[in-house]
Amino acid sequence: MTTPGSTPDFETLGRHGDVVIVGGGLAGLFCALKLAPRPVTVITAAPLGEGASTAWAQGGIAAAVGEGDTAESHAADTIAVGAGIVDEAVALGLAREAAPRIHDLLGYGVPFDRDLEGRLAVAREAAHSARRIVHVRGDMAGQAIITALTRAVRETPSIRVLEGWSAEALLTEDEAVTGLQLRKVGAPSAPVLIAASAVVLATGGIGHLYAVTTNPAEASGQGLAIAARAGALIADPEFVQFHPTAIMVGRDPAPLATEALRGEGATLINGAGERFMPALHPLAELAPRDIVARGVFAEVAAGRGAFLDATQALGARFAHEFPTVYQSCISAGIDPATQPIPIAPAAHYHMGGIAVDEHGRSSLAGLWAAGEVSSTGAHGANRLASNSLLEAVVYAARVAEDIDARELRASNGRFDPAQRPRNGAHDAAQEQSLRTLMSGKVGVIRERSGLSDAVRALAKLERCAASPVLANMAIAALLVASAALARTESRGAHYRSDYPAEDPAQAKRTITTLAEARERAATLPGGAVILPFPTQPQTALA
Ligand SMILES: Cc1cc2nc3c(=O)[nH]c(=O)nc-3n(C[C@H](O)[C@H](O)[C@H](O)COP(=O)(O)OP(=O)(O)OC[C@H]3O[C@@H](n4cnc5c(N)ncnc54)[C@H](O)[C@@H]3O)c2cc1C
Numbered sequence: 001m002t003t004p005g006s007t008p009d010f011e012t013l014g015r016h017g018d019v020v021i022v023g024g025g026l027a028g029l030f031c032a033l034k035l036a037p038r039p040v041t042v043i044t045a046a047p048l049g050e051g052a053s054t055a056w057a058q059g060g061i062a063a064a065v066g067e068g069d070t071a072e073s074h075a076a077d078t079i080a081v082g083a084g085i086v087d088e089a090v091a092l093g094l095a096r097e098a099a100p101r102i103h104d105l106l107g108y109g110v111p112f113d114r115d116l117e118g119r120l121a122v123a124r125e126a127a128h129s130a131r132r133i134v135h136v137r138g139d140m141a142g143q144a145i146i147t148a149l150t151r152a153v154r155e156t157p158s159i160r161v162l163e164g165w166s167a168e169a170l171l172t173e174d175e176a177v178t179g180l181q182l183r184k185v186g187a188p189s190a191p192v193l194i195a196a197s198a199v200v201l202a203t204g205g206i207g208h209l210y211a212v213t214t215n216p217a218e219a220s221g222q223g224l225a226i227a228a229r230a231g232a233l234i235a236d237p238e239f240v241q242f243h244p245t246a247i248m249v250g251r252d253p254a255p256l257a258t259e260a261l262r263g264e265g266a267t268l269i270n271g272a273g274e275r276f277m278p279a280l281h282p283l284a285e286l287a288p289r290d291i292v293a294r295g296v297f298a299e300v301a302a303g304r305g306a307f308l309d310a311t312q313a314l315g316a317r318f319a320h321e322f323p324t325v326y327q328s329c330i331s332a333g334i335d336p337a338t339q340p341i342p343i344a345p346a347a348h349y350h351m352g353g354i355a356v357d358e359h360g361r362s363s364l365a366g367l368w369a370a371g372e373v374s375s376t377g378a379h380g381a382n383r384l385a386s387n388s389l390l391e392a393v394v395y396a397a398r399v400a401e402d403i404d405a406r407e408l409r410a411s412n413g414r415f416d417p418a419q420r421p422r423n424g425a426h427d428a429a430q431e432q433s434l435r436t437l438m439s440g441k442v443g444v445i446r447e448r449s450g451l452s453d454a455v456r457a458l459a460k461l462e463r464c465a466a467s468p469v470l471a472n473m474a475i476a477a478l479l480v481a482s483a484a485l486a487r488t489e490s491r492g493a494h495y496r497s498d499y500p501a502e503d504p505a506q507a508k509r510t511i512t513t514l515a516e517a518r519e520r521a522a523t524l525p526g527g528a529v530i531l532p533f534p535t536q537p538q539t540a541l542a
Contacts (some may be wrong), residue, residue, distance in 0.1 A: 023202030027371025034400030057142030082380025221476025246346030265313030381492020424466020459521030
């Protein structure tokens with residue numbers, strides 16, 4: 001074993017109460033605030049307020065706070081959308097804790113919209129049986145949440161924030177987490193180590209693994225990969241939700257036209273001006289996301305194009321009621337009050353993640369996870385709109401409570417020296433190849449041969465990538481592709497054109513490991529890997 005105590009940067013960054021939270025989105029910041037006055041260190045790849053999906057959330061948070069609505073009804077909608085594999089107790093627990101967490105957020109200064117009588121205003125979203133989305137100035141919920149929490153964090157002396165640092169590996173000894181390996185984002189630099197008795201991963205999702213996504217570049221699956229490399233159990237990685245209405249104006253990430261627009265009556269049409277959803281589902285535009293995404297995908301694939309038309313439903317009200325979407329369109333020369341908006345499906349939300357229990361504990365001692373990087377069982381095969389911010393805030397609070405109730409043993413800062421870093425330069429062309437591969441072969445519609453190609457190519461990239469970020473991206477992508485190959489049915493957001501029906505025998509969650517994904521890749525029959533990935537193995541990652 002190696003003691004890294006002599007590393008100067010380790011001395012600089014280490015020891016601040018020994019609770020280290022990775023991520024500055026809703027899950028990370030809320031967890032840090034709930035732990036106060038206990039000292040914690042928050043590490044974020046981007047400056048606070050940036051590089052987090054939370055800041056971009058437009059709809060809001062699902063909470064059964066409207067008149068006549070109940071937590072039971074909210075849970076029932078969550079279970080129905082999750083396609084047979086939602087953990088029902090988890091869904092109910094989530095719905096029941098929504099109201100107290102909304103009140104916490106109000107306490108931190110989030111200005112949720114109110115009706116004329118001063119009650120929280122609630123909006124309708126797809127597949128919710130009641131109006132239950134708490135929002136801020138129409139579509140500004142995410143920005144308002146991140147602004148309020150950032151201010152609260154900056155005013156809390158027990159929270160130390162290290163901005164511009166990326167976590168690239170967990171340090172472990174005897175299957176317990178002892179710290180993290182970090183690196184400064186930007187200019188090439190050596191990795192540094194930070195000791196921790198408790199690590200909370202709140203690193204968000206995996207959208208950036210795909211060529212078309214609504215997620216920030218920081219959502220590249222780093223947290224998922226580093227937990228998997230350390231041996232943590234991973235749940236449901238094959239379930240990736242594609243948002244049906246990303247605005248196609250040549251931007252990466254693609255701006256989002258919120259679901260609430262369809263809630264307000266906007267319709268989906270093809271290039272000929274025909275509505276295509278009524279033929280596909282009784283709820284038409286308000287059908288579950290996966291069905292809408294496939295409907296949009298089919299129109300685009302057939303060359304007819306797909307558009308969101310709010311000209312009748314909103315018209316001149318558009319600018320005032322959906323200012324963010326309005327600006328995205330106007331800056332690309334489209335006036336959504338008078339013109340249909342060009343759209344396509346984009347990788348949007350990961351239902352899978354680090355498997356956690358009801359306290360947010362992972363399978364590794366000393367490691368918790370909250371928010372999109374985790375998988376609690378609440379979403380099953382498909383997420384109900386606006387349940388993700390809810391899950392992030394509920395589990396962040398539970399993680400804080402669980403950590404706070406423990407006597408944490410001070411980390412000895414020791415780790416298994418087999419965990420050596422890679423130091424090669426990042427190859428942007430390989431990153432783009434990975435993203436194109438994921439969109440093409442592990443995307444909205446999947447099938448065996450494409451998935452097999454993807455698994456083989458990603459396993460190779462994982463072994464050979466020179467940069468730690470790219471290696472982690474390959475690992476996260478491999479977990480998704482491998483589980484998608486193993487699930488020989490269609491369920492929720494996972495659609496296999498070679499197995500288009502649900503198989504009742506497979507109505508259970510996937511619990512897997514990186515070792516299993518590597519094994520699946522190794523046992524696939526050979527075949528040419530046609531991607532421009534490197535061929536010489538670099539230093540092995542644990
Ligand atoms: C455009 C858009 C709209 C959405 N709208 C809604 C909505 O209306 N309602 C809803 O419920 N959900 C919505 N979602 C989903 C929701 O926003 C996310 O699931 C949720 O915000 C995730 O919160 P989080 O704290 O887990 O992650 P994030 O908010 O993504 O934060 C992750 C943090 O981790 C940091 N990070 C990542 N990797 C590393 C690393 N290796 N080292 C250090 N830091 C790292 C990032 O920089 C960031 O600070 C939307 C998502 C998008 C993209």
